[in-house]
Amino acid sequence: MNIADQLVLSAGDGDVIEVARLLGQGAVVDAPNRHGRTALDRAVEQGHADVVRELVGAGANLEQQAGEYQESTPLCLAASQGHTAVVGVLLDAGAGTGAQGRLGYVPLILAATTGDEGHPETVDLLLDRGVDINAVMKHKTALDWAVRFGQEEMVHRLIDRSAIPSAETLAAAREHLGHHPERRRKTERIAVALLAVDVAPGTDQEPRTEAGNLA
Known part of the structure; x- marks a missing residue:
């Protein structure tokens, strides 16, 4: 050797x-x-x-x-x-x-x-x-990715650390639900957490509209 x-x-x-x-x-x-x-x-x-x-x-x-x-x-x-x-x-x-x-x-x-x-x-x-906290990888932030993967605890942690959700973030929740319908309750809790935060400026869609599509 x-x-x-x-x-x-x-x-x-x-x-x-x-x-x-x-x-x-x-x-x-x-x-x-x-x-x-x-x-x-x-x-x-x-x-x-x-x-x-x-x-x-x-x-x-x-x-x-x-x-x-x-x-x-x-x-x-x-x-x-x-x-x-x-x-x-x-x-x-x-x-x-x-x-x-x-x-x-x-x-x-x-x-x-x-x-x-x-x-x-x-x-x-x-x-x-x-x-x-809002740095992007493949056009998604850490919060976007955590939502997309259904990581509820991390979503809360990032929001607590001032991550800014956008309409795209809620779209990620909808995408996660589409892939994992059995996780509806968890995805809805994530959506509720996102709705409690002001949407990022410059987005072209209100987050509550996206949240309604989860129902």
Whole structure:
């Protein structure tokens, strides 16, 4: 096993002492292993914040490709996994928070929508650090995506954090109901929550009109 493979393996295992030793012996911090994964990539994926901090301190590229298919970035990967401590380390190091990676992922939207109800603590951390709650990915905000996936708790959380619904947001609720008619009560509760908030300016349709179509 060469030194790059050893570094990536140790990073994925969370062995910060071994990672520091290998770096001290001259291991290149962003050198990929035989599978194309780097130490930062694997440490982020496994949620090892202390290892991530060590690698970032050694100059690891915060914008590098990450994930099994190299489709992501370290911050997006951490956000999608709900590794809040890792997200904090990456933000402290200056990681960008806008659309990134070859697929244009937005960290906040991944944190809000991955899994059954997203990752609330990660969402709160990103928003506390000033991330734009109305940033879009594929023309939809985190709130739009949460509504579309029927994530009731996340919808409430985003509204509480001042997310602004639009007529399109309620259209997303209608779309969710169309795909999941068995979830009517849940979708109606989401619609009620949206109706309690003023619609975003500039939309061409009143949200209450859309809500009526859920009935």
